[in-house]
């Protein structure tokens with residue numbers, strides 16, 4: 001069974017509390033359950049990890065290499081726009097597809113959100129689909145021909 005890791009960065013544990021007009025009313029637990037239910041439906045093992053700390057996210061990306069995951073979905077939150085350290089961690093792991101997700105349409109928001117320093121180290125990016133974007137990213141991984 002394929003193993004897919006979903007990493008959420010800072011403030012995504014505050015889904016359902018933070019800026020609901022942008023990120024919606026569903027909370028982080030809802031997101032995790034949605035991904036786990038999709039795993040049962042499609043037959044993959046989902047692991048969800050969230051941290052507000054840059055180093056913890058890097059540690060988890062490196063762990064994915066040893067765990068031999070089949071794919072990584074990552075929403076690095078605001079780190080997207082400036083964390084060269086997370087970009088380097090993503091660039092270090094090349095054995096599995098990596099898809100970046102943003103709940104909101106970052107390109108239609110403040111200018112600082114238009115830049116993703118992490119996206120070039122990923123195999124694709126999905127923006128502005130709300131929480132459904134995570135499932136679209138998982139579909140991309142499941143369709144990946146290399147695996």
Ligand code: DQA
Nearest residue numbers: 011075077078102103104113
């Ligand atoms: C986000 C967009 C980022 O700009 C922001 O800092 C987030 C969430 C999104 O999912 O739309 O925390 O990654």
